[in-house]
Amino acid sequence: MWNRISKHHLFWPLMVLAALLLFNLIYKPAFFSIRIQGGHLYGSLIDILNYGAPLILVAIGMTLVIATGGIDLSVGSIVAISGAVACLLVSKSADQNSLGIVLTAVAVSLGLAIVCGLWNGVLVAGVGMQAIIATLILMVAGRGIAQLVTSGQIITVSSNPYEYIGAGWLALLPFSIFIVAAVWLAAAWLTRRTALGLFIESVGSNATASRLAGIRSRSVIFAVYIFCGLCAGMAGLILSSNVSSADGNNAGLWYELDAILAVVIGGTSLNGGRFYLSGTVVGALIIQTLTTTIYMIGVPPEITLVVKAFVVFAVCLVQSEKFRNVLTSKWRKRRYQAEREVTHHV
Amino acid sequence: MTEQNPILDMRGIHKRFTGVVALKDVKFRLFPGEVHALMGENGAGKSTLIKVLTGVHDINEGTVTMEGKQLAISSPLEAQEAGITTVYQEVNLCTNLSVAENIFIGREPRRFGRILWKEMNRRAEQLLAERLNVSIDVTLPLASYSVAVQQLVAIARALNISAKVLILDEPTSSLDANEVRELFTVMRKLKEQGLAILFVTHFLDQVYEISDRISILRGGEFVGEYLAAELPRIDLVLKMIGKDLHLLAELPKSGSKEESRNGEAFLQASSLGRKGAIEPYDLNIARGEIIGFAGLLGSGRTESARLLFGADRADAGELTVEGTGGKIDSPRQAIRQGIAFCSENRKTEGIIADLTVRENIVLALQASRGWFRTISRKRQDEIADEYIKALNINPKNPEQLIKNLSGGNQQKVLLARWLLMEPKLLILDEPTRGIDIGAKAEIQKLVLALSRKGMSVLFISSELEEVLRVSDRIAVLRDRHLVKMMTAEEMSHENVMKAIAGG
Numbered sequence: 001m002w003n004r005i006s007k008h009h010l011f012w013p014l015m016v017l018a019a020l021l022l023f024n025l026i027y028k029p030a031f032f033s034i035r036i037q038g039g040h041l042y043g044s045l046i047d048i049l050n051y052g053a054p055l056i057l058v059a060i061g062m063t064l065v066i067a068t069g070g071i072d073l074s075v076g077s078i079v080a081i082s083g084a085v086a087c088l089l090v091s092k093s094a095d096q097n098s099l100g101i102v103l104t105a106v107a108v109s110l111g112l113a114i115v116c117g118l119w120n121g122v123l124v125a126g127v128g129m130q131a132i133i134a135t136l137i138l139m140v141a142g143r144g145i146a147q148l149v150t151s152g153q154i155i156t157v158s159s160n161p162y163e164y165i166g167a168g169w170l171a172l173l174p175f176s177i178f179i180v181a182a183v184w185l186a187a188a189w190l191t192r193r194t195a196l197g198l199f200i201e202s203v204g205s206n207a208t209a210s211r212l213a214g215i216r217s218r219s220v221i222f223a224v225y226i227f228c229g230l231c232a233g234m235a236g237l238i239l240s241s242n243v244s245s246a247d248g249n250n251a252g253l254w255y256e257l258d259a260i261l262a263v264v265i266g267g268t269s270l271n272g273g274r275f276y277l278s279g280t281v282v283g284a285l286i287i288q289t290l291t292t293t294i295y296m297i298g299v300p301p302e303i304t305l306v307v308k309a310f311v312v313f314a315v316c317l318v319q320s321e322k323f324r325n326v327l328t329s330k331w332r333k334r335r336y337q338a339e340r341e342v343t344h345h346v
Numbered sequence: 347m348t349e350q351n352p353i354l355d356m357r358g359i360h361k362r363f364t365g366v367v368a369l370k371d372v373k374f375r376l377f378p379g380e381v382h383a384l385m386g387e388n389g390a391g392k393s394t395l396i397k398v399l400t401g402v403h404d405i406n407e408g409t410v411t412m413e414g415k416q417l418a419i420s421s422p423l424e425a426q427e428a429g430i431t432t433v434y435q436e437v438n439l440c441t442n443l444s445v446a447e448n449i450f451i452g453r454e455p456r457r458f459g460r461i462l463w464k465e466m467n468r469r470a471e472q473l474l475a476e477r478l479n480v481s482i483d484v485t486l487p488l489a490s491y492s493v494a495v496q497q498l499v500a501i502a503r504a505l506n507i508s509a510k511v512l513i514l515d516e517p518t519s520s521l522d523a524n525e526v527r528e529l530f531t532v533m534r535k536l537k538e539q540g541l542a543i544l545f546v547t548h549f550l551d552q553v554y555e556i557s558d559r560i561s562i563l564r565g566g567e568f569v570g571e572y573l574a575a576e577l578p579r580i581d582l583v584l585k586m587i588g589k590d591l592h593l594l595a596e597l598p599k600s601g602s603k604e605e606s607r608n609g610e611a612f613l614q615a616s617s618l619g620r621k622g623a624i625e626p627y628d629l630n631i632a633r634g635e636i637i638g639f640a641g642l643l644g645s646g647r648t649e650s651a652r653l654l655f656g657a658d659r660a661d662a663g664e665l666t667v668e669g670t671g672g673k674i675d676s677p678r679q680a681i682r683q684g685i686a687f688c689s690e691n692r693k694t695e696g697i698i699a700d701l702t703v704r705e706n707i708v709l710a711l712q713a714s715r716g717w718f719r720t721i722s723r724k725r726q727d728e729i730a731d732e733y734i735k736a737l738n739i740n741p742k743n744p745e746q747l748i749k750n751l752s753g754g755n756q757q758k759v760l761l762a763r764w765l766l767m768e769p770k771l772l773i774l775d776e777p778t779r780g781i782d783i784g785a786k787a788e789i790q791k792l793v794l795a796l797s798r799k800g801m802s803v804l805f806i807s808s809e810l811e812e813v814l815r816v817s818d819r820i821a822v823l824r825d826r827h828l829v830k831m832m833t834a835e836e837m838s839h840e841n842v843m844k845a846i847a848g849g
């Protein structure tokens with residue numbers, strides 16, 4: 001029974017998440033408390049979910065891309081583009097509070113995000129470029145586009161409907177959590193209730209054999225890059241709405257790396273093949289909790305990155321079955337040799 | 347020979363994988379200067395014993411002694427350093443590197459740290475020519491050669507290391523008769539030099555031709571060790587299978603098949619060809635007909651089959667399926683027309699290693715149904731159970747990852763994938779490769795039964811006997827030409843051999 005539990009792919013990610021959360025108790029005894037105030041839930045856990053929402057979204061999209069054996073480095077830039085375009089449209093309009101305007105802005109930026117994903121898909125599946133190179137193009141160019149859109153400045157908006165996306169509340173919870181839940185459910189449905197998941201894992205595990213089995217690997221690859229772009233677009237909207245502004249230079253910076261990390265922590269191999277959406281969500285929560293923790297315990301800003309890197313390194317080690325085996329087998333071997341010596345003397 | 351001490355002695359070997367006991371108290375000895383055949387059905391544990399010996403897997407229990415010293419090998423590298431070199435069942439080379447690089451990888455001749463490419467190529471050429479009698483361009487990437495040539499390169503690579511023990515796990519399964527003979531010449535030479543050779547094969551003839559001693563495994567357990575000269579063939583089979591082998595009874599000769607066919611053509615290829623792969627050829631396949639492809643390695647058998655399936659695009663000629671001049675330029679289109687292709691390249695073109703047996707079986711069917719018309723999980727389970735039973739796939743667990751199955755069982759899963767499609771034309775490229783004698787007879791029977799029901803079959807095999815047994819007509823290929831189409835009356839071992847040799 002214990003064996004079954006500890007072999008489950010969520011076991012180690014959940015353990016790490018639990019450990020990180022418990023660690024926070026030392027610094028903030030009220031860390032786990034959640035209170036209701038004005039019909040909303042407040043508390044550190046809610047904050048983590050809320051601030052983690054964009055990363056979870058991006059990581060979900062990234063999971064499917066990685067499962068096909070690819071990678072998408074351009075998500076950070078798509079985050080910036082989508083936020084910038086939406087904010088530009090809203091801020092340029094006569095009535096920033098008009099729901100119609102905001103909806104149009106949202107539709108346009110999500111449309112652009114899809115076009116970005118399509119572009120990646122064309123390069124990877126159509127032209128046959130290596131994913132890391134293909135998406136590097138948009139990573140660099142996309143950042144430039146975002147800076148052009150914002151003219152290198154920060155665009156601020158003051159629009160209630162727009163703010164609602166990232167900072168509003170629905171019933172007890174922040175609205176962004178509902179967006180994440182919806183996307184997660186959609187992704188899970190698409191991949192586990194249709195055959196898409198099987199095809200993605202098949203293409204990622206052995207592309208040649210998949211083609212010979214009659215799978216249209218190209219459309220599968222197109223689909224995952226488009227989906228990934230869309231997820232990044234949504235993340236961009238949430239991020240910019242949260243702060244009511246768009247910063248073409250810094251929005252979504254290094255997001256691709258956090259997302260890739262979340263996917264890997266969640267148990268999906270960078271080689272492609274099997275993927276775990278729930279693992280990715282836990283992975284993203286681990287990263288978000290880590291960030292929150294580092295801020296909370298007041299690590300001096302100049303060494304935050306080092307601390308983060310160190311914890312991530314430790315997490316990856318714990319995750320690695322090989323590493324755990326090495327630890328246990330070292331111990332076993334030593335015992336074995338001692339036994340041999342005893343028998344030798346007898 | 348027997349009075350000597352064994353160079354290698356394995357005792358009480360146990361190996362467990364999660365849920366499977368692969369080896370139970372197995373022993374194995376190897377003497378210098380002998381060829382020792384390790385025999386057993388698919389999944390008996392032969393490859394596992396080898397992997398345990400060479401440090402690919404660690405041993406759960408048991409001891410390995412080499413030249414009187416106890417060994418604790420925990421990686422293939424250590425095994426090599428101890429003088430044990432191996433050619434694994436699944437050729438493990440880098441197909442995008444050149445032949446020479448593959449032979450010398452990790453041990454390239456160097457001067458001042460720089461690799462001496464010319465020297466390396468020259469030595470590779472010499473090695474292949476002198477010891478294996480193959481002359482090929484060693485600077486081309488390995489991928490440009492057939493599986494069989496790749497296998498020879500793997501053997502050359504193993505020979506190149508100074509070895510005391512050479513392990514060959516089913517080296518001959520993709521070789522044709524001539525190459526097997528050449529390989530055996532090499533093995534005899536090495537044996538005389540005192541090398542101990544462990545040899546795995548499913549071909550009884552080869553066992554008796556080359557080996558001095560035979561060890562038998564059944565279901566992970568050690569059955570016995572015998573001198574080849576003292577173990578009659580029937581006993582060997584009996585001991586491997588553990589029961590009488592009615593399967594080996596003569597198959598009904600295909601000629602006896604009732605003439606249900608009305609000669610209605612299913613597929614017609616006229617001057618179909620592709621530059622550099624196969625010269626334009628004509629081929630008609632009637633409904634329910636079994637066409638055998640015979641020829642040497644690299645004669646273009648696989649290449650011509652790939653054109654019919656759209657795996658490679660033909661650049662000349664026409665293909666007509668069921669009277670309609672449809673173009674086939676992708677496997678997907680071929681599948682839609684009712685054609686299935688079971689590749690000879692199990693690992694790279696067949697299995698999806700990360701997926702389960704069930705998923706591997708339903709893959710092609712699901713692909714033909716698209717994203718949304720899913721096969722319900724219940725139906726998938728039924729299908730998997732049905733084929734696991736029908737083809738006797740072991741272990742009988744549809745949720746096992748296919749990469750954990752033995753080679754022969756993986757092959758059966760791939761066969762199941764295509765049988766499930768109920769194709770009108772089934773192209774089988776070396777379908778019995780790596781399959782034990784019992785299962786081999788079963789598959790041949792299956793092919794005959796399917797053709798009686800109206801399925802056409804294109805049967806490619808390096809085993810001439812097998813081709814002769816199942817085929818209605820045989821196409822002989824030589825040097826990338828289809829040189830002769832033989833009718834049932836002309837078909838005989840001698841005639842086919844003559845045509846292959848170009849008489």
Ligand SMILES: Nc1ncnc2c1ncn2[C@@H]1O[C@H](COP(=O)(O)OP(=O)(O)OP(=O)(O)O)[C@@H](O)[C@H]1O
Pocket residue numbers: 363364366367368386387388389390391392393394395435740741749750751752753754755780782
């Ligand atoms: N990594 C693994 N995990 C789980 N089971 C395994 C693994 N490797 C092998 N097995 C199981 O161990 C058994 C023995 O397999 P093995 O590959 O040694 O058979 P074999 O005798 O070489 O068969 P073949 O003739 O088909 O090559 C099989 O039942 C197989 O499914």
Ligand SMILES: [Mg+2]
Pocket residue numbers: 392393394435515752753754
């Ligand atoms: Mg084997």
